[in-house]
Amino acid sequence: MTKSNIAVVFTIGTVLAAGVDAALAQPPVFSMADRVQAQATMRRGTDYLASVQRPDGAWEAFGKPHPAITALVIKALAQDERYGPKHDAVRRGLAYVLKFVQPDGGIYIPGEGLRNYHTSVALMALSSLHDPAYRTTISQAQRFLKKIQWDEGEGIERANPFYGGQGYGKHKRPDLSNTQLMLEALHQSGLPPDDPVYRKAMVFISRCQMLGKTNDQPFAQGARDGGFIYSAANGGESKAGTEMEDGRPRLRSYGSMTYAGFKSLLYAHLQRDDPRVQAAYDWIRRHYTLDHNPNMPGAQSKQGLYYYYYVFARALYAWGEDVIRDGAGRPHNWRADLCRKLRSLQRDDGSWVNSEDRWYEGNPHLVTAYAVLAIQTALREPGAAAGKRADAADDRGSPSFSLGERPGR
Template sequence: MDGPVAILVVNGGKDPEAGSWLEICLSSVRRHTPAGAARVYAWNNNLSDPRVRPLLASFPGAVLVEADPAETLSHPHAVPLQRLYERARADGAAVIVTLDSDSFPVRDGWLEDLLRPLGPRVPLSGVWRDELAPDVLPYVHPCGLAVTVRFVEEAGLRFDGFRSPRRAICDTLAAFTDAVEDRGLEAARLLRSNRNSFHRLMGAVYGGAIYHHGAGSRTNMAFWDEVKESPERRRLMEEDSRLLRDESASLLFRFRDRFAGWLEGRGPGTEGVGRPDFLLVLGMHRSGTSCLTGCLERCGVFLGEVSRANPHNLRGNHEAGDLVALQEGMLRRAGGSWRSPPPPFPPAPEEVASLRAIVERLAARGRAGVKDPRTLLLAEAWEAAAGSCARIGTFRHPSAVARSLERRDGMGTEEALALWNAYNGALLRLHRERPFPLLAFDLSDPAAYVRAVCAAAVRLGLDLDRPAPEVEAHGAGAAGLVEPAARLGVYEFDEFVLTFERSDGGIYGAEGLLKNYESSVALSMLAALKDPGRQALVDRVQKYLTTLQWDEGEDISVDNAWYGGAGYGRGERPDLSNTQMMLEALRDSGLPKDDPAYRKALVFIQRCQMLGETNDQAFARGSSQGGFIYSPAGGGESKAGEIEVGGRRELRCYGSMTYAGFKSLLYAGLSQDDARVRAALDWIRGHWSLEYNPNMPEKQSSEGLYYYYHVFSRALDAWGEPVIVETSGRPRVWRHELLARLEKAQRPDGSWVNEADRWMEGWPQLTTAYALLAIQAAYPQP
């Protein structure tokens, strides 16, 4: 569409903080719009915001119109849009583009995509909001709308008009869509394109071009289709939406590119990296090159015939034998080897020809690449053979590389560190010459590695949903990335843990003091790996854990308070903490729901609940607390002591054990309507806190806090509801509150520690593990 283009933006409605939205909107326009392609017209409702004038002054030719404080506008958005339109029309604009202050472009070419469809048959283009249908009919939304001035004038439309015979509810500019359809014309649509979402109506990317937060400066957080809800339900929805809006906005302002990339299921910006025809994977030996290459293969990179298994890589090193032999031969011709890198040397013509033949053979199948750490030492040869092919690199901590080379090759530490310097020096030189994605392989979280690989793959122009043919049967696309990352990224840790496998089927330290805890943690880890080759081991550990359960095998009958529980090891008195760990591991590892272990555990668990209706132990008689204690053994034990209830002394329930018990009731198969489950939930609703371990005596209130966060998160994730309503009626969006609390408590080095050092929580390794497990459960799984 030819003619001058005007971009109209209104700053803020009633929210005095909306200046942040204008800043992110206009900075994104400047970043992704060619100079001179459009003129910006902005209306400022927030006269006290000092950021607005300098921001507009940075746009050549921008027009700023400020509201008259003495004037009351009938609508703080629509009326300013009409006045900006009149100004732009008078200045000769042929096309009007509107952006909400909480919308902004996310990539280059957004304006071209918006304007390209415009013509006589298509006078309107933009973001297509259909999420509220059928309550609100779909329409092109002003958060990203383009319309010709000619059509606006011919149709008699106004930007402050809210009337349309088609609509019971007519939002700003919705009448434009109706006017187009009434005339038998068409509106070009940018459809919601994000793969990830945090809300059904907020935080969307449309057409891969424009982001709209959807409620950036709103004070009323009820959406139109929610008017049918009951007042209480609507209030809860409003509170939940408000929290989501504010938390996501905070992330957006701090991490704009990463946030938008997550929404689209991709990584940070793709600037500066072209779509590769051929890819070199670069990195030192034992630095994650195999893992990275396996991941890239699942994004469509063709590798040809490569190693799929060897003793030092669970899924092979993804190297082609002919390439390895060729490159090692080149290094030896120069007087070196992979283990003794020679100085840079010019390649022989026949060597260049051999490399070029490999490239051409692989590239004939489409996007292709190779991996061999020796490639780092032969950059000149590859430049001659393949030109400026795409690159991606990986690095790893030198001590980790040295340990791995010692295991694989018997290499001494000094030699390994010198080799690390040589290879990574070459990697840095190549990166300085022409930057390319670099990934760290020092990982403890495979999911984080997957996200990093996805981001790098997108930068390289790879398709996360298009696997190479060789891997289609093994878990393709972005979802399949988890497999090589998990297998290879935790390979050494997996092997380390298994050095503690015992002949009785357990996995625990030589001291044998925490057999149940350690075996349970190991079993949950094995379950997370999902390796069919470990299934026999999983079965053995499951069987071992069930032998730690007190039952008929120890001549314990069902009327014994110990029945169904587990302790620290065989022969140790049972408690709820050990029992919930065992039950979690059995559930994580797929023990069938009808296994007797669950039924037996339920007997013990309900005896830990202070609920006289279902607990047959004398200490619980008449109690209606509903929470849980540590153990029913020996007449009952609570780490929180006793409490007076109705003039009588009772064992005191407390947070960590109550969430452990609540979770265990659900794991044992009870329904949400079961009286025991409801009683535990009522206790939780009446004792909400993330500042301390609820209902512990004041001096002990911080003891076991991170264990509490762990069971809190796993329990509420098992419960399945995003909001817990306190007894007072206050809604609690537990995931957001927990994550905020842990973020606040995290130390500068990334760890967590509990100053109330009881139950080993002064040891940051354990406390950090609790925190990470809590965070993991707080993120909804796809």
């Protein structure tokens, strides 16, 4: 090779390397065009939801009315400015949900074992309405959720792996999914982070993190992964099974629970230099993807995908930075990535559905509500500036980015 050819090759290589460096250095943006497309995607979703409301005001799960799914849809419609809190579909749905308000302040169907789940989602819906008429119902629901948390009132001391958690009824073990949902509802309804319910929940949530230096449970001894599993109770449980770490099998952390745990740490106002926060964020960086529920085994990788999209949005919104760098250092604007992914998955009628129907994700009413709420979170601006965490005031159902007209009321 001649000197001139060598010089050309060197120059081309330098230019290519510079281009790669520039791509790594240049933060991607969530452009106005992205916003317009995301708004249109969201609107098609809310229009679908409005079109499938039952005559009794509810939305359903496989042919039967479902209070929690109805509450999720209420929140989605209330946060679309074309509908809003006073729209007839919202009011009819709300009338259905409020039929399940109980004397103890909870909002649930007695005997079904879903007191926390139904009450938490109903509380989120009520908080999105900004209606002082429901102030008492909201405060009573908050008190109910705090009362049924696994703590001293249930005869549980801090050393017990159940302590601080929430689950499917008093006689079943707590899990991270129920616990994070309780905290999401309390956060969105304005309960301050210094309330003891957060401190107690942090005990259980920390025990769901695969991080030996902060998790006192035997199953996490020596673990360095930083992700979260489904439950710390009864020796630990992961819906993703196990994986090898340092030559030994461990419970396998996975995306939906890790984002759920991460946002819960933020709602409790743990500092960014807290080792639990750092380890969870490092896990998120290493496993960044929207193609599947990360670190779920291959055959299960699409299970819980839309739940994952929702907690992905909530967690990164709470973190307060638009750009995240993955394990290879590549920057991603999570808002743009999420909205584009959901747009690509939307069906012709405006709905979404998961071909993997575990956890009710074969139900388009539920899955469409998850998708719409995720997009609405991505479109929301308060709390989004780099380094500024969202607080509860940002989260109480503020309307998403709007471009115009409202349907008839």
